[in-house]
Amino acid sequence: MSTRELTFAQAIREALDEELARDERIVLFGEDIGAWGGVFRTTEGLYEKYGPDRVIDTPLSEEGYVGMAVGIAMTGMHPVPEIMFGDFITLAMDQIVNQAAKMRYMTGGQVAVPITIRATMGGGRSSGAQHSQSWHAWFAHVPGLKVVVPSTPYDAKGLLKTALRDPNPVVFFEDKVMYHKIKGPVPEEEYLIPFGVADIKREGKDVTIIALSRMVHTALAAAERLAQEGISAEVVDPRTLTPLDEETLVQSVCKTGGAVIVDEGYTRFGITAELAAVIAKGAFDYLDAPIERVGAFDVPIPFSPPLEFATIPDEERIVQAVYRILEGRRPQ
Amino acid sequence: MTERRTPPLEPSLLIEMYRRMLTIRFFEEAVFEVYRRGWMPGLAHLSDGQEATPVGVCMALRPDDTITSTHRGHGHIIAKGGQVEPMMAEVMGKVTGYCRGKGGEMHIADVSLGILGANGIVGGGLGIAAGSAFTAKREGKGRVSVAFFGDGAANQGLWYETANIAVLWKLPLIYVCENNQYTEFTHWKKLTAGEGLAVRARAMGMPGIEVDGNDVVAVYQAARELVERARRGEGPATLVCHTIRYGGHHVGDPGTAYRTKEEMEEWRKKDPIERCERLLLETGILSPQAIEATRNEIYERVQKAVEQARQDPFPPVEEVYEHVYA
Numbered sequence: 328m329s330t331r332e333l334t335f336a337q338a339i340r341e342a343l344d345e346e347l348a349r350d351e352r353i354v355l356f357g358e359d360i361g362a363w364g365g366v367f368r369t370t371e372g373l374y375e376k377y378g379p380d381r382v383i384d385t386p387l388s389e390e391g392y393v394g395m396a397v398g399i400a401m402t403g404m405h406p407v408p409e410i411m412f413g414d415f416i417t418l419a420m421d422q423i424v425n426q427a428a429k430m431r432y433m434t435g436g437q438v439a440v441p442i443t444i445r446a447t448m449g450g451g452r453s454s455g456a457q458h459s460q461s462w463h464a465w466f467a468h469v470p471g472l473k474v475v476v477p478s479t480p481y482d483a484k485g486l487l488k489t490a491l492r493d494p495n496p497v498v499f500f501e502d503k504v505m506y507h508k509i510k511g512p513v514p515e516e517e518y519l520i521p522f523g524v525a526d527i528k529r530e531g532k533d534v535t536i537i538a539l540s541r542m543v544h545t546a547l548a549a550a551e552r553l554a555q556e557g558i559s560a561e562v563v564d565p566r567t568l569t570p571l572d573e574e575t576l577v578q579s580v581c582k583t584g585g586a587v588i589v590d591e592g593y594t595r596f597g598i599t600a601e602l603a604a605v606i607a608k609g610a611f612d613y614l615d616a617p618i619e620r621v622g623a624f625d626v627p628i629p630f631s632p633p634l635e636f637a638t639i640p641d642e643e644r645i646v647q648a649v650y651r652i653l654e655g656r657r658p659q
Numbered sequence: 660m661t662e663r664r665t666p667p668l669e670p671s672l673l674i675e676m677y678r679r680m681l682t683i684r685f686f687e688e689a690v691f692e693v694y695r696r697g698w699m700p701g702l703a704h705l706s707d708g709q710e711a712t713p714v715g716v717c718m719a720l721r722p723d724d725t726i727t728s729t730h731r732g733h734g735h736i737i738a739k740g741g742q743v744e745p746m747m748a749e750v751m752g753k754v755t756g757y758c759r760g761k762g763g764e765m766h767i768a769d770v771s772l773g774i775l776g777a778n779g780i781v782g783g784g785l786g787i788a789a790g791s792a793f794t795a796k797r798e799g800k801g802r803v804s805v806a807f808f809g810d811g812a813a814n815q816g817l818w819y820e821t822a823n824i825a826v827l828w829k830l831p832l833i834y835v836c837e838n839n840q841y842t843e844f845t846h847w848k849k850l851t852a853g854e855g856l857a858v859r860a861r862a863m864g865m866p867g868i869e870v871d872g873n874d875v876v877a878v879y880q881a882a883r884e885l886v887e888r889a890r891r892g893e894g895p896a897t898l899v900c901h902t903i904r905y906g907g908h909h910v911g912d913p914g915t916a917y918r919t920k921e922e923m924e925e926w927r928k929k930d931p932i933e934r935c936e937r938l939l940l941e942t943g944i945l946s947p948q949a950i951e952a953t954r955n956e957i958y959e960r961v962q963k964a965v966e967q968a969r970q971d972p973f974p975p976v977e978e979v980y981e982h983v984y985a
Contacts, residue, residue: 380797385824386820386823386824386827388820388821388823388824390786390816390817390820391786391789391817391820391821391823391824392820392824393786394783394785394786394787394789394790394817394820394821395786395787395789395790395793395821395824396786396790397786397787397790398727398775398786398787398788398789398790398791398792398793398794398804399790399791399793399794400790401770401775401787401790401791402725402775402790402791402794402795403794404794404797406790421780421783422783422786422817425779425780425783426778426780426783426784426786426787430776431982431983431984431985432761432982432983433758433761433762433766433768433776434757434758434761434762434766434768434770434776434982435756435757435758435759435760435761435762435982436759436981436982436985437758437768437769437770437771438768438770438775439985440985441985470983471983471984473984494985495984495985
């Protein structure tokens with residue numbers, strides 16, 4: 328199998344390109360995604376290739392075009408609305424939570440609602456409190472939605488292609504900091520990655536670091552630093568939050584006896600809390616120390632770089648969390 | 660010697676309108692009784708008094724046209740061809756209901772009839788309707804989409820977002836605003852700036868028409884013109900139908916605290932079904948005996964639906980996890 332290096336944005340674009348070519352029911356909607364190519368270049372060239380009827384520039388009306396996506400999906404197509412900055416997804420919340428997620432259930436299974444909502448997440452660009460948030464946890468709380476949080480170009484492409492074939496509403500979160508900074512091998516050949524299968528990004532035996540989206544790279548950097556100190560950390564990426572591969576997460580913690588859970592979303596009532604509950608139940612007898620949670624500080628994301636970088640989890644906070652686990656480890 | 664009026668529409672069409680309006684009236688009255696006797700869980704939002712609007716609009720539609728409905732949606736469902744038996748079962752939360760008891764009285768849908776759901780969020784179905792219009796335009800078969808909503812939804816942002824897009828993209832979408840005068844418990848004029856939605860629609864760049872929503876012929880004629888216009892690819896339109904609900908906001912509200920007796924008596928004089936009956940008699944389309952027989956037949960059918968639904972089973976608890984995902 329031959330591979331080449333693609334950026335995260337290129338991998339996203341390639342998945343969209345291949346699926347637009349495969350299935351004419353797929354239509355992209357968003358703000359400046361067409362002729363402009365997307366502010367993050369994830370739809371570059373698609374307007375020229377598929378035309379203005381498949382790659383559609385919308386007014387700045389998130390509720391309007393996400394709401395329309397529900398009706399488009401219910402009438403047999405697969406719309407792909409893009410939320411340029413994930414913060415703006417609040418404008419479409421009713422349509423996602425009260426309409427898209429519930430239509431199948433409320434009609435007793437009469438309809439499917441295949442929508443892939445692409446939204447960005449992530450801070451670290453001094454974009455301020457309304458262009459830096461990571462709201463994936465909200466959607467993982469809603470029955471009827473699936474939530475995808477890829478960390479590598481390989482995963483992003485394979486998971487997005489799966490989303491574009493899924494008959495359910497999927498919220499697909501792309502950390503915008505990764506778009507042009509993260510590169511990785513992507514096969515030339517077509518492949519899909521199923522939902523609900525976690526991936527062990529680095530094997531280890533002393534402690535498990537569960538991380539998702541861009542935080543996987545931060546966790547891998549922390550694991551590398553710990554390795555130099557003789558500490559072997561395993562890094563596990565759930566890749567999808569709904570469905571969640573609880574088994575792989577629990578098995579890893581049963582093996583290592585310790586868990587640090589890292590997420591760029593807020594800490595309180597966040598993804599780290601839910602995953603900690605999964606681990607506490609599934610691996611209780613194997614835990615040698617309390618589970619550590621590393622999330623964003625519970626403050627609006629600040630603009631000034633020293634404040635912003637303090638807010639978002641970094642390598643140092645992960646390493647310190649691992650130290651606390653190893654110090655607190657009960658004698659065998 | 661009596662002089663007969665000339666029918667304004669085909670007799671068969673007028674008879675069908677009458678039958679559907681009667682079905683709505685008897686269905687709503689039966690639901691009220693079902694609620695009063697404790698045979699249904701929750702509350703119900705009834706539309707008796709408003710029958711001419713859904714029937715006038717839906718009789719201008721093809722089977723493959725779609726509608727979206729509201730929390731006060733029973734009339735829209737019946738007008739688009741919904742059957743009272745699975746509707747009544749749904750009202751009672753039975754497994755034989757249209758949505759296997761998962762939707763309830765506020766969320767009845769029959770997608771095979773083009774009924775894309777009744778919505779509990781005021782204005783929430785406008786996006787779905789605009790989306791269906793998008794697909795319809797793409798299919799190119801002349802199909803149209805109708806969004807039913809009330810005076811309250813006319814002040815929701817989603818109307819403006821979708822109206823802007825629908826005009827820009829010339830979507831075959833008919834906004835039908837049923838102005839039943841009261842947004843829950845408050846008169847619409849206290850909540851709406853300017854002259855209302857028809858004027859706003861014109862400002863958005865689409866036709867905005869107002870009709871007597873208790874005159875089924877007037878509603879039909881206005882809807883037909885806008886529907887045919889949309890089928891020709893000339894874009895969206897807004898039809899505001901002025902009407903009244905006889906009951907309260909829901910079955911637990913008698914609707915008397917915020918409306919005067921005199922006001923309601925005036926509206927009763929404009930009852931859509933009585934007006935249709937008069938028309939059928941004066942044009943000689945139906946005899947008094949035929950009117951009586953029709954009323955009895957439809958009343959009996961609705962009563963049978965109640966009896967059947969009462970005997971039908973509730974969904975098994977195992978179904979609670981079904982239909983979350985496809």
